[in-house]
Amino acid sequence: MGPAPAEARTDVDTERLGRLLGDPGLTWFVDRVRQRMARGRPLTGSVTLSAPEESQRRAAERLLGRAPRTSGSLGIRLDTVDEILRRSGVSPGGLAAAVVALAGPVVLHAETRNREEQAWEEAYAPLGILDAELAHWAERIRGDGLVRRLARTPEAAVPLVEAAVRALRALPASPPTSRATFAARNLSGAHALDEGTPLATLVLSGIRCLTGFPDGSGAQWRREAWASAGLLKDDLSSTVLTLNLRGTPALAWMADAGEPTVLTLRSLTGRAPVAPGLAGTVHICENPAVLSAAADTLGRECPPMVCIQGQPSAAALTLLRDQSSRGARLLCHGDFDWGGVRIATALARSVPWRPWRYTAAEYRAAATAVVGAPNLTGLPAATPWDPALAVALAECGVRVEEEMVLNDLLTDLGTGSR
Incomplete structure (x- = not known):
């Protein structure tokens, strides 16, 4: 039969x-x-x-x-x-x-499965309108089961994917704003991106691909991941460390004293934006020790600096975007390790910058000069501004932190070179 x-x-x-x-x-x-x-x-x-x-x-x-x-x-x-x-x-x-x-x-069960798979494909269809920078993420979530775990059925997945795509196409938010405000403007309501909701989980996954934010866990990590796309819990917790930027009486007073200043996102979005220095160049470093040493050594004579302190905060991105839009030339340095180059790559997605002693040649010279440099760890990463740097890191296999080349950086700042 x-x-x-x-x-x-x-x-x-x-x-x-x-x-x-x-x-x-x-x-x-x-x-x-x-x-x-x-x-x-x-x-x-x-x-x-x-x-x-x-x-x-x-x-x-x-x-x-x-x-x-x-x-x-x-x-x-x-x-x-x-x-x-x-x-x-x-x-x-x-x-x-x-x-x-x-x-x-x-x-037949096979027919049922085929119909269900077709329904899932239709649920994923909105992913096709995302920008190319999210293509890898779109392909990944088709296969890793995240949407299926969150939605359970193709019918529930349709509005979930549509909302996630709508949110991601509106990111990064500029100027940064609260998650609730963003959700009210772009989604079904102010609570659409509340912690723990399927939509928040899916959008945060896409944000990490969009901004290059590294893996992590915990409430603080999630806040920073959201902030990397300009979505904030509030406008005071996101800050950026600066030196000798001007544009407001308070900043001018600190710059005259050659003292570092911590700016909040509120001060950057709710007040007159800071202006680039007279030289039109802003030096970006990764570690506070570099900016502190520059303040100690050069004081008010140091050119404008911004310290991003790891993954750039929403405040840092807001400040640097403003500087770039006003014609400032951004020069960037970071740790010579895989984490450092990932941070630099993530920053490049938001603002254009040029390397400041952050090339293969500078790394090879430092790796040779530094005694007892620790071994390089972690997964390799690309260095689009200088592909040879990734090759050099893999070949030399040592980590060179910014503090190890501090004298060279201070020399540049003191002479206004680079």
């Missing part, structure tokens, strides 16, 4: 069939047959009920025309039932046609 017919046959004697197979005592039998048909298995051999009730034994007796065993399990041969149905004229098409006539069409 072949696979299940798509529709009930018209030559089935439904009244007699109801008396034979429609007995409640044979419901288990019909269900077993349908399961076999759904799997595409032939209707041969036997089906067995391990602990039948008396009503089920009597129903089997009426179907087969003889009494089955009076104790133990109840077995019914499918070939026998098929022959009975054909010979009696109840179902000339046999058992498969009878089951379809009695309980409706049987959908």
